[in-house]
Amino acid sequence: MLAFPGIAIGVSYLLGFWEGIPLAKHWIIMALALFARRLPYFLRMAHASYLQLDISLEEASEVSGAGKIRTFFSISLPLLVKGVLVGVVMFFIMAFQEISTAIFLYRGGWETLPIGIYLNWHRGMEFGIAAAMAFLMIVITFILLLIISRISGGVLKAAWGPGGT
Amino acid sequence: MAFIEIKNLFKRFKKVVAVNHIKLEVSEGELLTLLGPSGCGKTTTLRCIAGLERPEEGDIVIDGKPMLSKGFVHPSKRGIGMVFQNYAVWPHMKVYKNIVYGLKLQKLPKQTIKEKAKNVLELVGLDGLEDRYPAQLSGGQQQRVALARALVGNPKVLLLDEPLSNLDAKLREELRFEIKSLVKRMGITSVYVTHDQAEAMVISDRIAVMESGNVVQIGTSHEIYEKPANKFVADFIGTMNFMSGEIVQLFKDQDLVQVRTKFSEKMLCKTPGIKVASLGEKVYASIRPEDVEVFTQPPQTKENLFKGIIAHKAYLGNFLYFFINVNGNMIRVQVPHHMPQEEGQELYLFLNPQKCMILF
Numbered sequence: 123m124l125a126f127p128g129i130a131i132g133v134s135y136l137l138g139f140w141e142g143i144p145l146a147k148h149w150i151i152m153a154l155a156l157f158a159r160r161l162p163y164f165l166r167m168a169h170a171s172y173l174q175l176d177i178s179l180e181e182a183s184e185v186s187g188a189g190k191i192r193t194f195f196s197i198s199l200p201l202l203v204k205g206v207l208v209g210v211v212m213f214f215i216m217a218f219q220e221i222s223t224a225i226f227l228y229r230g231g232w233e234t235l236p237i238g239i240y241l242n243w244h245r246g247m248e249f250g251i252a253a254a255m256a257f258l259m260i261v262i263t264f265i266l267l268l269i270i271s272r273i274s275g276g277v278l279k280a281a282w283g284p285g286g287t
Numbered sequence: 288m289a290f291i292e293i294k295n296l297f298k299r300f301k302k303v304v305a306v307n308h309i310k311l312e313v314s315e316g317e318l319l320t321l322l323g324p325s326g327c328g329k330t331t332t333l334r335c336i337a338g339l340e341r342p343e344e345g346d347i348v349i350d351g352k353p354m355l356s357k358g359f360v361h362p363s364k365r366g367i368g369m370v371f372q373n374y375a376v377w378p379h380m381k382v383y384k385n386i387v388y389g390l391k392l393q394k395l396p397k398q399t400i401k402e403k404a405k406n407v408l409e410l411v412g413l414d415g416l417e418d419r420y421p422a423q424l425s426g427g428q429q430q431r432v433a434l435a436r437a438l439v440g441n442p443k444v445l446l447l448d449e450p451l452s453n454l455d456a457k458l459r460e461e462l463r464f465e466i467k468s469l470v471k472r473m474g475i476t477s478v479y480v481t482h483d484q485a486e487a488m489v490i491s492d493r494i495a496v497m498e499s500g501n502v503v504q505i506g507t508s509h510e511i512y513e514k515p516a517n518k519f520v521a522d523f524i525g526t527m528n529f530m531s532g533e534i535v536q537l538f539k540d541q542d543l544v545q546v547r548t549k550f551s552e553k554m555l556c557k558t559p560g561i562k563v564a565s566l567g568e569k570v571y572a573s574i575r576p577e578d579v580e581v582f583t584q585p586p587q588t589k590e591n592l593f594k595g596i597i598a599h600k601a602y603l604g605n606f607l608y609f610f611i612n613v614n615g616n617m618i619r620v621q622v623p624h625h626m627p628q629e630e631g632q633e634l635y636l637f638l639n640p641q642k643c644m645i646l647f
Contacts, residue, residue, distance in 0.1 A: 178375040181339050184362040185369040186389035186436065196388075200379045 123162040128222030131159050136226045149232035152224060156217040156234075164213040171205025208274045215266050219259070235259050289348075290315040290476045291336065291444060296345035298331055305331040306342065307500035313478060318470055320479045322487040323497035324523065329480045330448055332497070336478060337369055337446050338362035350443055365444075368437030368475075372449040374429040376421040382408075382432050383417035389440045407439040410469065427458045434466070438473065445470060445477040451486065463489050484524045488512070496520050518571050518646045528579075528618050529571040529646070530554070534564050543640055546572045549616050555591055555640035564645055571646045576608065576621040578642035582635040583628070591638040593618075597630050611636060 135155040139145040145154070175198060183193040221236040228237045235255055242252040289312035298306040306328040313319045321329035334340040336347055338354065339362055346356040349367075354360045376385050383404060390400045408414045411431040421429050430450060437445060450466070451459045467490045470477050481487050487494050488508035495505045496516075504516035515521035518529060532548030542558045556572050558564065586592070595611035595618065602624070609620045611634060620636065628634065 176373065176375065178371045178373060179377060181337075181362070182369065182371060182375040182377070182433075182436070183388070184339070185337055185365075185367060187363045187392040187440070188388075189361070189363055192392070197377060201377075 123158070124166075128159055128220060129226070131155060132223040132226030135223075146227065147229075149229075152227050152232060152234065155223050155227055156220050159220060159223045160213055160216045163216060164209045167209040167212060168202075168206050171202060171209070174205070175201055204273050208270050211266050211270050211273075215263055219263070289313060290317070290350055291478070292346075292348040293332070293336070294346045294348070296332065296335060296342050296347065298328075298335055298340060298342040304500050306335065308345070309497075309500070309502050311495060311502060311505070313476055315476055316474045318467070318477045318479060318490065318492045320481060320487040320491035320494045321497055322481060322484060322494050322523075324482060326499070327497040328500040329482075329497050333446050333448055333478055333480045336444070337367055338365050366442055367444045367446055368440065368442035369446040370430070370433045370437050370448065370450040372452055374421075374426070374433045374453070376429050376432045376436070378421050380421075381417065382413065382419050382421070382424070385421070385432055386417075386435050386439050389436070393440065403439055407435045410438070411435045426454050427462065430454065430462070434469075438469075438475075442475065445475045447477065447479045449481055450479075452481070452483065459483075459486070466490065488524075496523065498523075515644070515646065518573070521573055521644070521646055526576050526619065527573050528576065529573050530616070530618075531569070531571055534566055534568045534570055534645075537564070537566065544645060546570060546645070548572050550593060550613055550618075553590075554638070554643070556643035556645050557641055559645040559647075573644045573646045574638050574642055576619045578639065579618070579620040580637040580639060581609070581620055581622055581626075582637065585635050586637060588637060591640055591643070593636045593638070595634055595636055597628055597632050597634060600628075600630050609634070 132155060135151060135158075136146050139151055145151045179197055179201065180193050183197045184190070188196065218234070219236060220234070221240065224234045224237055225240070228234065233241065235258065239252045239255045239259070242248040242255065291311075291313040293309060293311040295308050295310060296306050297304075297308050309328075309332065311319070311332075321332055323329050331340060335342050336349075338360060341359060342355065347354040349365060352360070354365060377388075380388070386407060387400050387404050390403060395403075404417070405414070408417060411434050413428065413431050413435060416424065416428065421432060424432065430453075434450070447466070451462055454462065463486055479487075479490060491508060493505060493507055494511050496503045496511060496519075498519050504511055504520050506514075511520060511524055515524060521527045522529070530546075530548040530550050532546045532554070534544050535547045536545040537558075538544065539558075543555050544558055544564055546554045546556055548554050554572050564570065593613045595613035597609050598612045598617065599608075599610040601608040601610070604624065606624050607622050607626055609622055609626075609628070611618050611620055613636065618636065
């Protein structure tokens with residue numbers, strides 16, 4: 123999925139869901155396509171946070187008398203939750219800013235913000251509105267990034283301590 | 288009978304043999320150290336005892352119960368405590384929760400858990416810190432948490448995998464003695480893995496020196512330092528001067544052999560205790576730097592006496608190393624720190640035959 127360009131996904135969702143299952147006529151197609159487009163990025167991130175989990179933390183649990191299932195729920199899962207949450211927010215930011223897939227799927231009434239900017243600037247010559255939308259996008263992304271640093275800051279603190287030893 | 292018996296243990300990772308059919312026995316209450324360079328199989332052996340690795344062949348018997356031959360026993364069922372190199376304390380749990388984790392799994396009454404936790408916290412010197420998160424503790428304190436966690440359930444066997452190598456030198460020395468006295472006081476049978484020979488010598492009842500998957504020698508610190516089994520052990524434990532040569536004469540009545548080396552035609556050495564030396568055999572005449580006697584004037588003795596020039600002088604505080612050039616060969620000598628000689632000066636070296644070992 124990582125290898126497909128956004129345009130390819132946009133076009134294929136449009137054609138694939140035109141007849142038969144006519145999802146392309148409903149706004150839900152936008153959410154589905156953006157989800158599919160950015161899912162692999164999220165999985166990569168979640169997997170990376172699993173790889174960062176020190177295996178000896180799980181081994182220490184087993185040696186202490188816990189089985190595999192107990193170890194997963196008491197040790198691995200709580201330590202992964204934050205990493206996954208960060209991934210979810212990043213996932214949302216990326217989907218939110220996506221234009222190459224969205225541009226094939228939007229219809230009047232369910233344009234995404236990037237599409238709105240594009241239309242106002244390119245079609246309507248409404249630079250003011252486009253600028254305002256861009257600003258709005260920056261603010262929303264910034265808030266999401268703040269949330270991420272809040273969560274992942276917590277992860278870093280828990281794992282390595284408040285700066286140095 | 289031995290408390291832990293390792294029989295014919297064999298483990299490989301893909302094509303690399305990590306542990307090559309080794310045999311080891313640890314008596315009850317004993318602290319055995321597996322010592323060797325990285326990649327020698329010491330950690331793999333320990334992890335096999337813990338059940339974190341599954342060996343291809345062999346068996347491990349702990350307190351009479353086979354861990355492999357009658358079905359694989361999961362690490363959680365082996366009655367062991369383990370301390371890891373990188374502490375492996377759970378960062379999302381407070382110190383107290385870290386320590387009582389295993390006890391809770393045993394479904395002990397609350398009061399018992401509290402008491403045990405309190406005792407072990409005092410034992411490792413962490414009382415008052417039970418409400419901290421590991422991240423709020425120093426490396427040394429985190430390793431104490433790991434130690435407390437390993438000890439709290441009164442394990443039959445304590446396994447320590449390089450527990451001190453992530454700590455700074457001063458703390459490492461301090462904790463060595465602490466771990467030793469703690470383990471001895473509790474009388475737990477322990478297996479300790481390290482690559483630090485000084486640590487091994489201080490902490491162990493016996494040391495098993497490992498090299499590329501094999502146990503090369505087992506013995507007390509004293510035995511291993513004084514009577515190394517081969518060149519590898521002698522080189523790994525402490526410092527040793529090696530002079531390669533061949534045996535030219537045997538003096539059986541005096542327990543001496545004569546070796547021809549690059550240093551001299553005639554060099555007398557002690558007859559090796561472990562292996563019978565034969566004429567013409569290629570050997571290493573070896574001597575520890577601290578066993579070389581140094582003179583500024585030629586002494587009475589004629590044998591094993593060499594004249595050399597100080598090539599380098601290294602000051603190590605409590606003693607000096609002289610690197611002395613003897614006929615173009617370098618020999619390292621340890622002398623008291625107040626020796627005034629400088630580089631370029633001549634010295635006489637007496638290599639006492641009783642201190643010269645033959646190694647293979």
